[in-house]
Amino acid sequence: MKFTLSWLKDHLETEATLEEIVERLTMIGLEVEAVDDKAGLAPFRIARVLTAEQHPDADRLKVLTVDAGDGSPVQVVCGAPNARAGLVGAFAAPGTYIPGTDITLAVGAIRGVESRGMMLSERELQISDDHEGIIDLPQDAPVGASYAAWAKLDDPVIEIGLTPDRPDCTGVHGIARDLAAAGLGRLKGGAVAPVAGDGACPVKVRLAFGDTPSLCRGFALRLVRGVSNGPSPKWLQQRLLAIGLRPINALVDITNYITFDRGRPLHVFDAVKV
Template identity: 80%
Template sequence: MKFTLSWLKEHLETEATLEEICERLTMIGLEVESVDDKAALKPFVIARVLTAEQHPDADKLRVLSVDTGDGQPLQVVCGAPNARAGLVGAFAKPGTYVPGIDTTIQVGKIRGVESFGMMCSERELQMSDEHSGIIDLPADAPVGTSFASYAGLDDPVIEINLTPNRPDCTSVYGIARDLAA
């Protein structure tokens, strides 16, 4: 059975950490199979494209100036068809691991133009199979803040193994009641 930490805390008044809750679940006989703490999405920030110029040596690439909220715009080479000035989306700085393409972003040159990061699609963040362009957020999305937090993707998912003798724990309410006891 899978449930999110926030869903559990709707039924359980506690200040316990994720690790403490998982340990306690195992102690009461509810074996924790896995925990997806969404750590892979924590480095991504919300960024705004300030300018989008045609790449001098490629028809399908654009050179973007991107505001990541730290005051210094970054130059990014992008091949997304929806890359345009004013677009707000998820940004990966150099050193960020992008799970959907199994790559760590590096500073590099793309057809002779330096690129200092990457604007990301939903597939690159493993949110869906959508890869037709950059994630397009509302214009009022807070630039420089965590994308995972903004999109509600930072809530850990806990998966437990239920045995047939524990029908009382086939609901989040039942699990919360058992933890509270």
């Protein structure tokens, strides 16, 4: 079971440090198997492209002058189609490990032109599968600042070894409740207000296990009308990615989020096809 520190704090009001939370989790039987403190994202900085010129010996490459906020602009060779003067993005200096490609950058020459660093795509930072271009940030993003901190990607991920006797902790809310009971903070709210339905659901469900006794203790179905689908919000995508789930679309992502937030498995169906 994985969750991020900020996700836990959505449900738990606490001043405890990450180390104290990890220690208390193990003490109450939720053994912590791994902690990713996101230190690997610390070297990436927000940078601005000052100039972008055509590479003298490659049609698809550009030679950029990049300001990473330290007062010494550097030359970077880049093949991204959206590379341009004025773009603000994420920069990696030589010596930085790139998780998405499993390489450590070095000063090199690309088609005879020296390159001192790299402007990054989201896939190279394992934020998403997008590698069509380099990250394009708002113009007011603070040049020189930590990209991970600015984008809220430096959120530690905690993984616990969940045993079969702890179904109450299959959701982040349940874990927060257990920590609160152990004296590590106060549980926030938690009550989910019921939403009244309007009319009978036109679809019936039959759970058939043959001669085997029913393995399902409960199944509920509700029809929701007037829904439009599309990408889910960035914060939701980031939380799913942090625990190893690939964002699909808003409807699927919401059900996955509730599954892990409340320990209540959900699935969404196309009503026309059911």
